Amino acid sequence: MNTAVAQKVQVPDIAAQVTYAMRIMGISPIPRNYELFYEAYIGSNPKLTRELAALGSKATQEELDEIGAQYFGHHHGVTAMDGVHTRIVGELEGLLRLLRQEQTSLESYNRLLDETVVRITGKNATSMDLIRSVIGVLTEATGDTISQGKVMVENVAQKSLEMESVRKELDEYKRIASTDSLTQLANRRAFDDKLSAIYNSTMAHNVTGLILADIDHFKKINDTYGHPVGDKILASVGSVIRANVRKDILVARTGGEEFAMIIEGNNEEEVIAIAERVRVALEHTPFKNSKTGVNYGPITISLGLCMASSAEGPGELYSKADIALYCAKNGGRNRTMPFEDGMKKDFAKNWLIYRR
Template sequence: MQPAFVPNDRNTDIASTVVATMRQLGVLGLPRNYEIFYEALSGSNHELSLAVVSLSNRPTQEELDRIGRTFFAQHHGPGIVEHARDVIAKELEDIASLLRSERSHIEKYGRILDETSSGLGNRSMLSQDLLQKIVTAMSAATNSTIDHGRQVASTLSEKTAELESVKSKLEEYKRLADTDPLTQVWNRRAFDKEITKIYNSNKGILFNALILADIDRFKDINDRFG
């Protein structure tokens, strides 16, 4: 790929150069594509620049997305969310299965109680031996039900912890996707989300101001500390 020439003057309109290069290469004007070419042409990431230069004269969207997944955390979004969705679906199915098992166990215990009560009601006299067998059987059924309930409670606690872990990973992904790796402040993605909230709110438009700051010699800072 031969990108449009970018002068070193910091006052150069990089945005226009990025758009011109994307049009020259026939790249779709998607925000994620713009981000790739902006970072590559501004020279803020040398490895990214090399990856973009190695593209063909007509790069495919698949090639661009591969670069995005390599250099930008937010481009991992679909895969991360899809994996989290699958994990959550499996955990919920496991929980539903446990609850069905617990319901079946309790229903079985209820039938044992009903049958025992009915049997006792139909007998005029009960021997000591028969009473002992009934007590033993009921004790075993009761202990089994209690143990099963404890097992279900323990498993549900584990499943809840696993779901919390998935939630935590998603929150961490969200933080990384919204954070600039160099400055550790909110990036353009986070800015776009916040500005959208403001424009969608009548109060937001009235009570918010936008301040733009230009960092002198940012490329030198990025080359030294980035």
């Protein structure tokens, strides 16, 4: 993103544009396809955009998945997650079968008890042989029921262990699906989910802030040193940001050279201090190739922020933070700017919740 040279244009409804393009091309509107076309539309990865365009209007699902697997590591988890879902269903069905068997066994035992009561209380229940017979039947039936119960407990325990294993596997796939493969930070999907949840409660608005950050002159870095070096710098910047904030702060790479932080539990002055700590730490971080001695630095970032209490919803919060980021870029870069009323509003981008 180069907000300093952004042009005043009418921001399109990206979701509608992406959905329309997919429909025209006959592309199945499934989540992983939507993500491909979304990323191609916003242009965060020109190479991805070119490869997707090269498929033309008759792209097969196999071709789309091949591109997805190349650029989005979590696409490998799509089929795997489907398989996990199937395994969970299978485990639950097996557990239900066990419970039904136990229910049938108990119902049979209850019927036997009822029949025994009738026989004992009947008029002909005077013979000691009959009583002994009844006691023998009850003893055997009770022993069988207890034995079956023990087996049932063991089977249920085993099913529980198997389902716990599947749950952990599913949690790992979810983590992968919410992680940016390059920086290992949260990705746009996770960021959008967190941003959309901020306004679910009105209690925390005064102590929740959004910081948007953008690496200064990143295009020049890519043009000068190449994209592989650019990728390493992106990963290093992500590491510096993550190392200089609390663990409970969501740090995400939201696209290209853009990063975001959602900070809960701090007022505006404290959020500004957090942003400044990150900015200064990055400014003093050396970016040098240990083998060749080439110095890629200094690397700096510009940051814009807005408190949730200054916006009516996630879209407005994102827009105002982006306006502040634009002002930081336009004001000389390598600085932090909180949103203020009166800032120029022609350059803010729309925020879109990630469509599953």
